[in-house]
Each structure stands twice: as structure tokens, then as C-alpha cells.
Amino acid sequence: MNRRDRLRDTEPESGELTLCREGDSLVLAGDPALYGKPLRVDFAEGRAAHRRRFGGGRGQLIARACGLASGITPSVIDATAGLGRDAFVLASLGAEVLLIERVAAIHALLEDGLARAASDADTAEIVARMHLAHGDATRDLAALVAASTVAPQVIHLDPMFPHREKSALVKKEMRLFRELAGDDADAPRLLEAALDVATHRVVVKRPRKAPPIAGPAPQHVIEGKTSRYDLYVHRSLKT
Template sequence: MPKTGVVVCGAGLEELAARYGLPWQRDDAAAGLRLLRDGDTLVLAGDERRYGKPLEVDFVDGKAGHRRRFGGGRGQLVAKACGLGKAAAPSIVDATAGLGRDAFVLASLGARVLMIERVAAIAALLEDGLKRAGAASELAEIATRLTLTHGDAACDLASLIAGAGVAPQVIHLDPMFPHRDKSALVKKEMRVFRELAGDDADAPRLLEAALDVATHRVAVKRPRKAPPIDGPAPGHTIEGKTSRYDLYVHRSLST
């Protein structure tokens, strides 16, 4: 289950703190991880020696902007896994949204994507990133294809999808892989996620829930050499250089 420990800091952020059930204080004097404003951007900041630079969701520039322009279009691994071929793009639920990078790629390729994020602080960053993307003229149309909801997909996937009014054809999962090699934690961004969410020990339950509600397929992102999630065997696999997708056909289509 997600862990806690983030404090929202700064005047004007009281309502955001209340919506996400996070503690708030006026001044940025808290130790540990804090959500605060850096100019117009909401960031998640902590000790840079441990966590690196403040974390934000930026769909306009940075990695997301570069991937949107030069990422390879529908030839990308995530696009193939989620069925974005030459036909109309499917309706997709990204049930482990994280910083929204895969969801944004799928939306930029024409898919409507519901993002579900269970860690409150990360969901708040996503909300802020979506708002700024919607205000950018070159991204406004893409932003309209992205919807965000905060909740635990492993426990409440069907109700979260129903509440958003989505008919999910494809469900995309990228559960946290329980690394045992400490060198895997060198990337400081990953340290933030592991401290807030831990490893996704409930990934098998999430896969079962996804198979119950997806009308076409479930696409599960895994490290290339990692074992599949415990449960039904994937029907097909698509491999990239460092990761792969295990694909599961919806139960009603496999009988």
C-alpha cells in the first residue's frame, strides 16, 4: 500500500492539501518530502543529495516534449503494446500512471487515456502538469484526451473506471518491480517513488482486476529479464532493449 510522509507547503495550497488528504503548513520548513510551488509549477522536493532535483510533471518540455517530437510515433513499444496500429486509437486506462509519461505518449498518438494514480503527492503533480499542458497551445488538444483520477486501482479499479465514465478497451500496467539489487536504486527519481509507494506487492491482484474490466487486452510493462506477474500466463510478449510488454487477451476473447 502507498506510504505517507509528504507535507504540502505554502499559502494557496490549502485546498490541494485537503483534496488529497495531505498535511499542510504555510511555510516551507518541513523535513523530508514537500509539495510546494516553484514559480507556476508544483514540485515535490526533498534533500537533493538523496532525491535529486525537485520532481515535477512537465508535458510541455523536457523528456515528454522530446519524446513527443522524436519518440517514433506509433512504432514505439508502448504504442504497439496498447494496440495503436493504423486503425482508430483505442480507449486506454493507465492504471499505474506515475508521472504520466506513457499516458501522454498514448494521448499524443490519438488515444483517450484515463490515468489512475494511487500516491496522492504524485497525483497532485499530474493534476498540475495537465493544467499547464492544457494552457499550452501546442498541447491543448492532447490534454483534452487525458483524464486523471486518484485512487488505488488494485482495490477499486472497476469503480474508479465507472466513476470516470470510461469504457476501457485496453488497460496499461507498469507496476513497481521489487528490485533486490541496491544499484537499481541509484536513480534518485526512483527513490522518491519507492519511498512513497514501496514495491507493488499487490501486482497480481491488479492484473486480475484489469483482466476483469478490459474489453480487449491488458498490457503489462516489465523489465526485459524480469519474470511475468504471478497469475495467468501472458498470451504474447513484445520486447524492447531494456523492457518488454506482456500482453493478456481479455478472458471473453480467449474462450
């Protein structure tokens, strides 16, 4: 059985993951010693709320990389949605965002988090700009975008960086996420698909010292302390 499908409705055994309800939230739970606290998507509280209030607005690295500037608010396809944190930042800055997630369990967490945020006065307007799709962007990006109402001006990619056994032990949340999502060995195909579909630019998030994804070289790089954004530009974004 594929690890992306290895979910149960009973108490998880060591190394197994379970989708279950915890209070008003859907969570993904596993052995706490391996994975820590159950994983949930929450756009109204916690890290997302702090970043919404104090994150730095359009001066943030991701906003600059995606071309959000004074008078310019492009639409964005987040083709590796994950837990939706980057998409929420972009939507909080006014962008219409299509989130594409291929792992069924993570898509379910996103769907649950968006539904709860839609009932919160502080986040309802933001998540109204977030549109969720379940599918594999490496194979079906063009079809997923065509079926949505979001124009593919900017495509944002944040593929999982391959884990090296000799590296420091990753955080428990990331370990849980990697158990489901894998190492995104198909990132070069995803980049190729994004370059075919994006009308203006493709933005790829990478660890600061990591090599670019195999394929064409990025035209521009925006670098932060721990991560960077590789930019592949077709044409400039205009007001």
C-alpha cells in the same frame, strides 16, 4: 504515519518530502543529496516534448503493445499513472486515456502538470484526451472506470519492480518516486482486477529480464532493449 502521507509545508529534513510551489509549478522536493532535483510533471517541455516530436509515433513499443495501429485507436486505462509519461504518449497518438493514481502527492503533481499543459498551444489538444482519477486500482478499478467516460478497451499497468538491495543504486528520481509509491507488492491483485475489467487486452510493462506478474501467463510478449510488454488478450481490436 504512512510514507505516502509524510509531506510537510516546511523545509524538508533528510529523508522527508515536501509538496511546494516552485515558479508556476507544483513540485515534490526532498534532500537533494538523496533525491536530486525537485520532481515536477511537465508535458509541454523537456522529456515529454522531445518524445512527442521524435519518439517514433505508433512504432513505439507502448503503442504497439496497446494496439494502436493504422485505423485502430483504442481507449486506454493507465491504472498505474505515475508521472503520466506513458499516458501522454498514448494521448499524443490519439487515444483517450484515463490515468488512475493512488498516491495523493503524485496525483497532485499530475493535476498540476495537466492544468499547465492545457494552457499550452502545443499540448492542449493532447491533454484534453487525458482524464485523471485519484484512487486505488487494486481495490476500486471497476468503480473508477465506471465513473469515467473512457471505455476500458485496453488497461495498461506499469507496477514498480521490487528493489533488490544488491542491485546498483537507482536513479535519484526513481528513489524519490519509490519512497512514496513503494514496491507494488499488490501487483498480482492489480493484474486480476485489470483482467476482470478490460474488454480487449491488458498490457503490463516489465523490465526485460523480470518474471511476469504472478497469475495467468501472458499470451504474447513484445520485447525491447531494456523493457518488455506482456500482453493478456481477451479479443482482438478492430477498426
